[in-house]
Amino acid sequence: MDKLIETLSGVCPGIDFASETDLVDDGLITSLDIVMIVTELMAVYGVRIDVDDLTPENFRSAETIYELVRRAGER
Amino acid sequence: MTNPAGFEEAAALIPAHLRPGVMTNLASPEALRGEELELLETRTGLFIFRKRDGFRLLTFLMNAPELPEISGAVVSEAVFAPGADSRRLTDAFTSAGFVPALRRLRLTRAPNAAKAAPNVVQTPPKRGPKGVQTPPEQGPKGVRIPPEWGQNGVREGVKRVSEILQNCFSPLTGCLPGEAELSSDISSGRVLTVREDGEIAGILRFKITGRQAEIRHLAVDAPFRGRGLSERLIDGFLQITPGLRTSVWTGAENAPAMAAYKSRGFAPDGRYSIVFLKGV
Numbered sequence: 496m497d498k499l500i501e502t503l504s505g506v507c508p509g510i511d512f513a514s515e516t517d518l519v520d521d522g523l524i525t526s527l528d529i530v531m532i533v534t535e536l537m538a539v540y541g542v543r544i545d546v547d548d549l550t551p552e553n554f555r556s557a558e559t560i561y562e563l564v565r566r567a568g569e570r
Numbered sequence: 571m572t573n574p575a576g577f578e579e580a581a582a583l584i585p586a587h588l589r590p591g592v593m594t595n596l597a598s599p600e601a602l603r604g605e606e607l608e609l610l611e612t613r614t615g616l617f618i619f620r621k622r623d624g625f626r627l628l629t630f631l632m633n634a635p636e637l638p639e640i641s642g643a644v645v646s647e648a649v650f651a652p653g654a655d656s657r658r659l660t661d662a663f664t665s666a667g668f669v670p671a672l673r674r675l676r677l678t679r680a681p682n683a684a685k686a687a688p689n690v691v692q693t694p695p696k697r698g699p700k701g702v703q704t705p706p707e708q709g710p711k712g713v714r715i716p717p718e719w720g721q722n723g724v725r726e727g728v729k730r731v732s733e734i735l736q737n738c739f740s741p742l743t744g745c746l747p748g749e750a751e752l753s754s755d756i757s758s759g760r761v762l763t764v765r766e767d768g769e770i771a772g773i774l775r776f777k778i779t780g781r782q783a784e785i786r787h788l789a790v791d792a793p794f795r796g797r798g799l800s801e802r803l804i805d806g807f808l809q810i811t812p813g814l815r816t817s818v819w820t821g822a823e824n825a826p827a828m829a830a831y832k833s834r835g836f837a838p839d840g841r842y843s844i845v846f847l848k849g850v
Binding site: 527530531549 | 584585590591597599601649678782783
């Protein structure tokens with residue numbers, strides 16, 4: 496999780512990914528941020544994230560993003 | 571592939587190109603909906619063109635830094651994470667005949683940033699548009715928040731605000747709103763104005779999502795510059811958006827804007843973009 500938070504913070508500086516729980520609805524990340532996060536996650540973790548995964552629910556918090564990466568790694 | 575293409579056709583091609591190593595400026599596939607599109611798929615990626623007045627906006631998903639031959643007037647903006655190396659993408663664009671015309675920096679102001687508006691006129695809270703907590707009728711030194719327009723004033727407001735935006739921003743790189751969008755922004759209190767000599771001299775257009783605000787445009791018409799109107803508008807904006815994190819994109823070479831924002835607690839957060847132009 497620490498590595499993930501470091502990755503997310505590198506893409507979206509100034510956001511407390513460790514404690515925020517509603518990143519999308521609170522407006523802390525935008526659709527552009529989501530795509531930038533996804534491209535970075537694919538590069539760092541070598542996983543394939545689909546367009547269908549680009550839903551607000553998957554990017555609500557560091558925990559939901561962690562789950563997304565885990566599921567992507569199992570495909 | 572057919573051109574012009576529809577949203578469904580573009581959306582169907584995107585998944586194959588969204589893979590590890592992709593370089594893209596796609597904000598969301600949904601952003602393409604309702605647009606008049608042209609598609610170009612090559613061995614290096616997918617290139618999606620959105621029609622604008624006199625030029626096309628290019629969205630790309632590239633899996634190798636190589637653009638196809640592109641004709642006509644085209645504008646594309648690539649956004650980079652803090653510290654990201656832009657050379658590979660810049661080289662790809664310049665090799666295809668594009669010119670890196672503008673570099674923008676994102677500035678962010680934390681909700682708890684030091685207040686830098688000592689002369690703000692505090693006015694009693696009043697019911698306002700969603701997200702705007704304490705909209706005064708008049709803020710620092712004459713900054714006004716619509717509805718100041720009156721019953722038929724929105725149309726006049728759109729006209730004058732459009733005029734100021736067109737005077738201050740390039741139609742190619744200024745991300746200018748259409749009439750309907752601007753009318754909606756004005757009606758919903760998302761445009762602050764400042765008057766000098768009886769006319770609207772400057773405007774600040776913003777949006778709010780949850781706990782995040784974004785300043786979309788800050789513009790002062792040329793005859794009124796040098797009077798501190800930008801700072802007054804920013805102060806007015808900060809007065810009505812307490813507790814919100816705020817970001818704004820501004821030209822890296824735009825020293826007056828940079829100084830105005832920094833004086834009010836904004837600082838570059840490392841995110842930056844490059845606008846590439848071709849045939850314009």
